């Protein structure tokens with residue numbers, strides 16, 4: 001994960017450490033390299049600019065330059081700013097005070113939405129919840145089947161209706177079924193498309209209005225870089241989202257999506273998908289992620 005970015009940043013820091021005392025120019029040169037590394041990792045340009053400005057401003061102060069371990073201090077500043085970029089502190093899933101929570105999963109086709117719905121159900125089950133999966137991706141029968149398969153894998157029930165073409169009705173019936181079955185969580189899998197279009201957004205807005213989810217979770221493929229950030233912006237503007245689940249962080253992603261999405265949309269990454277198996281979903285920790293990147 002982020003291996004190329006990590007390597008480049010570690011190189012920059014190694015050189016800084018080797019210098020002993022630092023001048024303002026040393027820091028500015030190092031920041032130029034950090035900037036390039038972030039841009040190559042596909043981090044949004046404006047995010048990179050703000051990041052570099054903040055770090056430089058803090059790093060060229062007397063306190064740092066005159067200190068006994070200036071390089072260490074600069075690295076600490078970069079670390080702190082990177083944690084902030086990744087979302088600051090951990091953001092947990094919100095449960096409804098009513099005792100019955102509804103999570104609506106949205107995202108483009110192929111982002112990992114159905115898999116992640118199953119993983120989330122498995123995770124919540126392990127935490128003592130009793131989740132139900134609701135299959136509202138009605139345009140592809142294979143998607144309904146896939147949700148049933150993941151439900152079985154994690155040992156939860158799945159509500160589906162192969163004959164209906166009304167996603168809003170299925171969502172509402174699924175919620176009723178969940179309540180009648182004494183479930184305390186319903187995870188609603190919605191339809192994806194290859195690209196964002198109005199029809200998709202209209203359907204998602206109708207489902208949202210009908211079931212009033214506790215949270216809308218956008219599933220984003222980290223491998224798609226800045227495209228993922230554009231997708232997040234569109235979903236947030238047109239539907240309103242509460243959190244992001246970043247998938248495929250186990251792959252050789254450059255990191256741009258994870259490092260830009262909070263700054264651009266204001267919405268936190270809540271979970272990370274780190275593999276294809278049902279147990280490969282983790283709570284997202286900005287501080288641990290920053291430590292991994294900076295080595």
Ligand code: GDP
Pocket residue numbers: 107108109110111112113114115116192247248249250251272273274275276280
């Ligand atoms: P959907 O079209 O958004 O419902 O996407 P799927 O759930 O069908 O997932 C698309 C592909 O991505 C499948 O092959 C999944 O196994 C894979 N996938 C999903 N999440 C992850 C992840 O975190 N890591 C990896 N490596 N693959 C994932």
